[in-house]
Amino acid sequence: MLRKLSLDLRQQVGQLLIMGFDGTGVSGHLRAMLGTLRPAGVILFKRNIAEAAQTHALLLEAQKTVGNPMFRCVDMEGGTVDRFRSVIAPIPSAFDVGATRSTKLFGKHGKLIGQQLRVLGFNTDFAPSVDLHLEASGHVLGSRTVSADPEETVRYAREFLRGLSDAGVLGCAKHFPGLGGAKLDSHHALTSVDKTWKHLWVEDLIPYRAMHKEFPFIMVAHISYPRITEDSTPASLSKKWISGILRKRIGYRGLIISDDLDMGGVLNSTSIEDAAVETLRAGSDLFLVCQKEEHVWRAYEAVYRRAESDRSFANLVTSKAKRVAHFKAKSPELRTRMSPAPSQRKVEALRRRVWEFVEELRANSMIALEDRAL
Helix, strand or coil, X not given: CXXXXXXXXXXXXXXXXXXXXXXXXXXXXXXXXXXXXXXXXXXXXXXXXXXXXXXXXXXXXXXXXXXXXXXXXXXXXXXXXXXXXXXXXXXXXXXXXXXXXXXXXXXXXXXXXXXXXXXXXXXXXXXXXXXXXXXXXXXXXXXXCCCCCHHHHHHHHHHHHHHHHHCCCECEEEEECCCCCCCXXXXXXXXXXXXXXXXXHHCCCHHHHHCCCCCCEEEECCEECHHHHCCCCCHHHCHHHHHHHHHHHCCCCCEEEEEECCCHHHHCCCCHHHHHHHHHHHCCCEEEXXXXXXXXXXXXXXXXXXXXXXXXXHHXXXXXXXXXXXXXXXXXXXXXXXXXXXXXXXXXXXXXXXXXXHXXXXXXXXXXXXXXXX
């Protein structure tokens, strides 16, 4: 458990950072970096995941190096965002599962993904996506979204999240306030959506309004809504969106994390240093830097230097570090020890469950198609 009084300023800044890195093992260089930064968590990508036992060993070594309980994170949605397809087996997308309209299968989807995460050593999944399945973003989001109907999206997200929780894994809603109307990929460019407040409130924001007491995390997107902010500031750096709407208007009390600050959607208009400082000022509790090691260091140092020179910002850092520490202390997903290294038998058992789920999904999809034809 984090002892909040024992953290100096550098350690407090570390507790606001979730970082990515290269490689499939903890090198001496990475060990020194983790030991210095003491991040709140790490996130793995396909570049870090070669096979089951290696992935577990990587997370275990990272956890031992940092010491404090960590968010051991991955983006795992199924379909096109499936980090374990070559390690275990490809798992269906949110859209394919959502098309069955079966709450039973929604929950199974979450539980099966959660079981995979837990066996491999993860405790946090940056899923589900609650963006709406709209035409504008079809070529960008594709099968990552469930439905154009926000209520159907809520039905899926609620059961998926419950399935993750049953497996001992934290979930995260994304991408607030909604990428459904976005025509550009925020990995590469900041996209602007011309929607009114009334339109957003009764469509894109419904999942956040309906489930604001249920999401452990909410991830904020690099997307601009000029009719709301009256400028081109991305939501991830917007105090109006994060503190004003998500915290005050919607009433969300969980942890807020920026989407990866190492993305064109934010870096095309500001530096990594300013992005890290400004997302915290805007109301984020944590910032995510996934791609370049240099950017991890630069973001961390920028937040630390600003806190050193600005007493009000230092107080903000301290309050956010306490919030993260409190969240970790009360979350059984972080208090639970990592499972033993996965055996080949355990991996095969997970693989069979995926195959069984796929067959069940196919059967239900046929029934759903027949029902719609009547």
